[in-house]
Amino acid sequence: MSGRIAARFAALRAEGRGGLIPFMTAYDPDPATSMAMLRGMPGAGADLIEIGVPFTDPAADGPTVQRAGQRALKAGGSLAGALAMVRDFRRDDDETPVVLMGYLNPILAYGTERFCADASASGVDGLIVVDMPPEESDELTPYSTPCGLDLIRLVAPTTDDARLPLVLDGAGGFVYHVAITGITGTRSGAAEDLAQAIPRVRAHTGLPIAIGFGIRTPEQAAQAVRVADAAVVGSALIDTLAQSLDAEGRARPDTVRRVLDEVRALSEAVREARMAG
Structure with a gap:
């Protein structure tokens, strides 16, 4: 288990509240703006941060994140660039957990063993590899586990009780519950579906559960943390950036401020969600 991720969720439990996990794409729309957003997120209320690694073929991502990846690649974004961003971030912040989210191909091209060592040295806490099924996790775990990197598993609405133990075997950090069947940012999960799905996942793991894919508004983020431990918001923030x-x-001069203002609004809703209950 990563120290930072476990410590942050323990602190959230002690405070009696859920967490906010904003998502951003490394180098979108350029390295300096991207870095300014990353540095500003904890102060705006981010409890953990997901950084997307730009990739040419992001099969799980909807149009919003795809366009972010294209802007990032045009600006020189890469897996090495994402690691460099985390290294720079760690000069000022040694507490906020950072998770890299991306695809297996760039990791294989980088070299799996070298990547895990470099990610750990850079200050990365966890990895979400969207297109790596549990059956293929031995591509990564022999190197990620010794380096202290949590391998965060995705659970979909279609993941049945028979498959859940396999998916969660060797999982670390938190469980990422995909709220919808489909790609990111296209629609939202129904509250009643989430209220049924999360207890089913909890029966198979003691890890915290974060809900992502389709959470766009402060109200939806608040609803997510009433049934789970954290809300992941990506496409809505990227839409704000793009606009x-x-x-x-x-x-533009106000790009970073506009994104961080939205993080702040999401954080306030998440922090107040359980008080209203």
Whole structure:
């Protein structure tokens, strides 16, 4: 178990509240703007941060995250660049957990053993490899586990009780519950479906559960943490970023502020969610 992820969820439990996990794509729309957003997120209320690694073929991502990846790749984004961002972030923040989310291909191209060593040295706490099924996790675990990297598993609405133990075997950090069947950012999971799904997952794991895919508004984030331990918000923040760019796709002076203001609004809703209950 990663020290930072476990410590943060323990602190959230002690406070009696859920957590907010904003998602951003490394180098979107450029390295400096991306870095400024990353540095500003903890102060805006992020409890953990997910950084997306730009990839040419992001099969699980909807149009919003795909476009973010294209902007990032155009700006020079890469797996090595994402690790460099985390290293820079760690100079000022040694407490906020950081999770890299991406696809297996860039890791294999980088070299799995070298990647895990470099990720750990850079200050990464966990990995979400979207297209790596549990049956293929031995590509990564022999190197990620000794390096103290939590391998965070995705559980879908279609994951049945027979498969859950296999999916969760060797999982670390937290469980990422995908709220919908489909790609990111396209629609939202129904509250009643989540209220039934989360207890079923809890029966198979003691890890915290975060809900992602389709959470766009403060109200939806609040609903998520009433039944789970954290809410992941990505596409809504990326839409805000994209809408702030000029006609050439460049950041404007208020781009970072607009994204961080939205993180702040989401955080306030998440922090107050259980008080209203």
